[in-house]
Amino acid sequence: MEEISEKQLSILKVAERLFADQGFHGTSVRDIAQEADVNIAMISYYFGSKDKLLESIVKYRMKASQKFIQDLLVDDTMKPLDKIYAMIDRFINKMMGEQNFQCIMSREQLNSEKSPVRDLIWELKREMLGLMQPIVTDAQEAGIFHKDIDVVMLMTSLFGTIHQIIPAQKLLRNDPEFSDLDEATFKENLKQRLSIHLKKLFKAILTHEF
Template sequence: MEGYSEKQLGILLVAERLFADKGFHGTSVRDIAQEADVNIAMISYYFGSKDKLLEAVFRYRMTATKAFIQDLVDNDTMGPLEKIYSLIDRYVNKMLNEQNFQCIMNREQMNREQSPVKDLIWELKREMMGLMEPIVTRAQEEGTFYKDVDVVLLMSSLFGTIHQVVPAKSYIRSSPEFADMPDDEFVEYLKVRVSAHLKKMFKAILTHEF
């Protein structure tokens, strides 16, 4: 991603994996330095602290998504339902490809202890909701989408469905029909299946068409 050197990005990705595996409090800067094959001073120089490193992981993962949504909002060549479908594909791909990050997100949101990124999570969610809302409200004003749509719950349905699919992957994978399917092929199959389900559901909610 633009703005990070190869070395910085390597540290970020190692930190993301360790935070997912061991939790924020269970991961030390020394652990990250050893795994990333750098010295502790380099991590301090680039990121300042473990708290700031976790914040950097979140900003790294969310910046591209915010830009993507803004581009959708500004796009005058796509219809509103097409934009919604594009958003669904984006999130399905993102959440199934970035499972370490999703693990951190889930853990930090459920963690009762004070976390350096709890406020950041909700700040980013509010920003994304603020970008998403105009796509729906403009289509409502034009009469394309029904007016009795709860955008907050609509987005919760999107995130919630994908969040449930990630831990259910092994259950779906256990079906005999997937026994000989390579893992990467199965993930691609799952993306298509989840995306098709969400698009059908969103179309029904937004347009009352099935």
């Protein structure tokens, strides 16, 4: 999407939070306008409709990740496994830092009704996978990664594991091992554990080394 102004970004973030808390259909444009301290006409001017506002949220959140993968792909200074590690850390930080967006993504993808937003999410996901695949396939051709790798399942393991840990945080927080940690320290500890786990898993799959 095109560059957005601070006012547009403010509206996007308010809408994202309300869509996550109340659901898309449970949130009105009036609700968003009141929370963002703007008039309804301004939202209509910037985004056109509530559907287009949701589409803008999806595009905004996924655009930066696409750019990150594109830059990673052409970086000749990094080894393939280091690129994979960088991607793991990127998505751990992104997904755990954007939990409202992850909530919206889950709802829209599970929506049984055909919708432009659901179709947009899958289109952008296909584009993302298309960007990620060469990181693996180029290393396979160079003999660095093994040939017997299902790239789709590999990426599903990455996103699925991170996605699962988000709602599990409350359960893990009750573990006596973490009860004395403040919230920020707990989250950093959890990110580190997840990073170590996924890197070990991916190294084993890609190189057959543990």
